Amino acid sequence: MDKLQFQKDLIGWFSEEKRDLPWRRTADPYQIWISEIMLQQTRVDTVIPYYKRFIEKFPTLNDLAAADEEVLLKQWEGLGYYSRARNLQAGVREVAENYGGIVPNSRKEISALKGVGPYTAGAVLSIAYGIPEHAVDGNVMRVLSRILLIEEDIAKPKTRKIFEEAVTEIISHEDPSSFNQGLMELGALICTPTSPKCLLCPVREHCAAFHEGKQQDLPIKTKAKKTKAMQYAMLAIRSGETVLVEKRPESGLLANMWQFPMVELTEEILPVEIEEQLSESFRGTVSNAEKITSFKHVFSHLTWNVDGYIANGENLIVPPHMKWVTAEELELLPISGPVQKMKTVLKQRGDV
DNA sequence: AAAACGTGGGG
DNA sequence: TCCCCAAGTTT
Numbered sequence: 001m002d003k004l005q006f007q008k009d010l011i012g013w014f015s016e017e018k019r020d021l022p023w024r025r026t027a028d029p030y031q032i033w034i035s036e037i038m039l040q041q042t043r044v045d046t047v048i049p050y051y052k053r054f055i056e057k058f059p060t061l062n063d064l065a066a067a068d069e070e071v072l073l074k075q076w077e078g079l080g081y082y083s084r085a086r087n088l089q090a091g092v093r094e095v096a097e098n099y100g101g102i103v104p105n106s107r108k109e110i111s112a113l114k115g116v117g118p119y120t121a122g123a124v125l126s127i128a129y130g131i132p133e134h135a136v137d138g139n140v141m142r143v144l145s146r147i148l149l150i151e152e153d154i155a156k157p158k159t160r161k162i163f164e165e166a167v168t169e170i171i172s173h174e175d176p177s178s179f180n181q182g183l184m185e186l187g188a189l190i191c192t193p194t195s196p197k198c199l200l201c202p203v204r205e206h207c208a209a210f211h212e213g214k215q216q217d218l219p220i221k222t223k224a225k226k227t228k229a230m231q232y233a234m235l236a237i238r239s240g241e242t243v244l245v246e247k248r249p250e251s252g253l254l255a256n257m258w259q260f261p262m263v264e265l266t267e268e269i270l271p272v273e274i275e276e277q278l279s280e281s282f283r284g285t286v287s288n289a290e291k292i293t294s295f296k297h298v299f300s301h302l303t304w305n306v307d308g309y310i311a312n313g314e315n316l317i318v319p320p321h322m323k324w325v326t327a328e329e330l331e332l333l334p335i336s337g338p339v340q341k342m343k344t345v346l347k348q349r350g351d352v
Numbered sequence: 353a354a355a356a357c358g359t360g361g362g363g
Numbered sequence: 364t365c366c367c368c369a370a371g372t373t374t
Contacts, residue, residue, distance in 0.1 A: 035370085036370065036371095037371095038370090039369080039370040039371095040369085040370065040371045040372075041357090041358085041359090041368090041369055041370085041371060041372095042358090042359075042360095042369060042370080043359090043360075043361070043368090043369050043370095044369080044370080045360095045361085046359075046360070046361085046369085047369095047370090078358090078359075078360095079358080079359075080357085080358025080359045080360090081357055081358055081359085081371090081372090082357085082358080083356095083357065083372085083373080084357090084371090084372080087372080087373085114372095114373095115371095115372065115373090116372085117371055117372045117373085118371085118372090119370075119371055119372085120370090120371075120372085123370070135370080137369090137370045137371070138368085138369070138370075138371085139369085139370065140370090156353085157353065157354080158353085181370090184370055185370095187370090188369090188370080193367080193368070193369095194363075194367090223366090223367080224355095224367095226366095252356085252357085253356080253357070253358090254357090254358085255357095297358095297359095298358090298359085299356095299357075299358055299359085300356080300357060300358060300359085301355075301356060301357065301358095302356095336358075336359095337358070337359065337360095
């Protein structure tokens, strides 16, 4: 293909048609970094309000470095993949301590930061610093699989390398930022997963798949297997004006997020035995358990089927990862989707 | 290499 | 309802 003409057509289209997004109004490497982390596996429309609030709350790298993790997670609440937030803060703190607050501008250094993988490294380097580094995400693999007629399975980890080498070969050294963003913008607006808008495509003359009518057959991507289901009882245990909450472990699913105490429902633990089970584990009395809701929550790799209960707690000895909170204190704790569902029911009923 | 890791929108 | 997806990284 005509590399220079491709660059010109892509960048020309991008400069005319690019969306006006909040992170495109800044040149601050820190703020661009924030946007790239938030955009991982997450839609632009979802990210926009989070990004705006986040930048208001933590305008500079040092603001985020100094933030309390619980406050940070509260800002991230609802965005998902919460380890992104904690890794981001760890990375920001590394920059504050080891680089004088200046985001490093080499792939080797920036890739060593927590939460910064090959895509994010290239994105920040090219967009914030104008360095011609590849930034290969799902969009780029889809777009280039069509343009270059690459039939490798993009679901395979090793395939990404092929696309990184392709980008390295064709990237504009004059405007690497617009080139990389142009590929992604093209994937988002024109070269979409289903029914690509080839007649509106600024680079269709360069597209091998379009010439062969194969754009609908690319990219090749094997599909994931289905998720497994778990059953839980979620309990809002009340005492006076407070309710019992627990902090999840510092690793794994929903790490460090708060929730109402949960019990996995197995064959052995039937719902009727929950009061007894809890009373014993707390060495106190959990009574009057009443099921008030039932819902399903689907994660990326598993499903929770939750029965929500209210109950009374008396003389409970609670472990260190639990605490009693008022309604006001509850509002400050970062909680996940399923806990949010329970909390909404409780508020509707006037229980909290 | 494969699985873990959230959420909400759209076909 | 179900499935796929959306600017990936970590283990």
